[in-house]
Amino acid sequence: MNVRGIVLTMLGVAALAVGCRSSQAAATAPSLIGTSWRAEEIDGRGVPERPESTLAFEDARRITGHTACDRYFGGLELxxxxxxxxxxxxxxxxxxxxxxxxxxxxxxxxxxxxxxASREASFCCSTRADACACP
Known part of the structure; x- marks a missing residue:
């Protein structure tokens, strides 16, 4: 993956993170710290339990995760x-x-x-299966 691809991927991660909501009050940036998320569906198709595609907010300055095959990591400013x-x-x-x-x-x-280009995209993250519906 080239640098442009990494940057585009990380921008997508930001879109995913911003779209996340839990069953509690609307998520504020600090509440993301220490949380991790696992993809259960990608592009309308379910994913196997292993290997996982994940996103983790390690601390206020770093995100990490798995794409399924590779690991990714990046700096973060909340x-x-x-x-x-x-x-x-x-x-x-x-x-x-x-x-x-x-x-x-x-x-x-x-x-x-x-x-x-113009494209609508939506991401849904939840700590409960019924907390939000994804189109």
Missing amino acids: GEGTIRLKPAGTTRIACPPAVMDQESRLLAAWAPPPPS
Whole structure:
């Protein structure tokens, strides 16, 4: 994955994080610290329990996770209702085709459209299965 791909992926992670809500009051930036999220559905299709695609807010300055095959990591700056991502990186290993497919679907879902394109995207994160509905 090239640097542009990493940046686009991390922008997608930011969109995912901003769209997350729990069953409690609306999530504020500090409440994300120490939480982790696991994808149960990507692009309208369920994902196997293993390997997981995850997003974790390690602390107020760092996110980490798994795409299914690779790990990613990045800098983070939390503000009131905002998330700003800093330079990011990822491992680059080969995995079985089904795992690579899951990773590709996740990265495609997170990638923002080109500036000239228009695309609606939604992400839903929840600590309860019934806390929000995703279109």
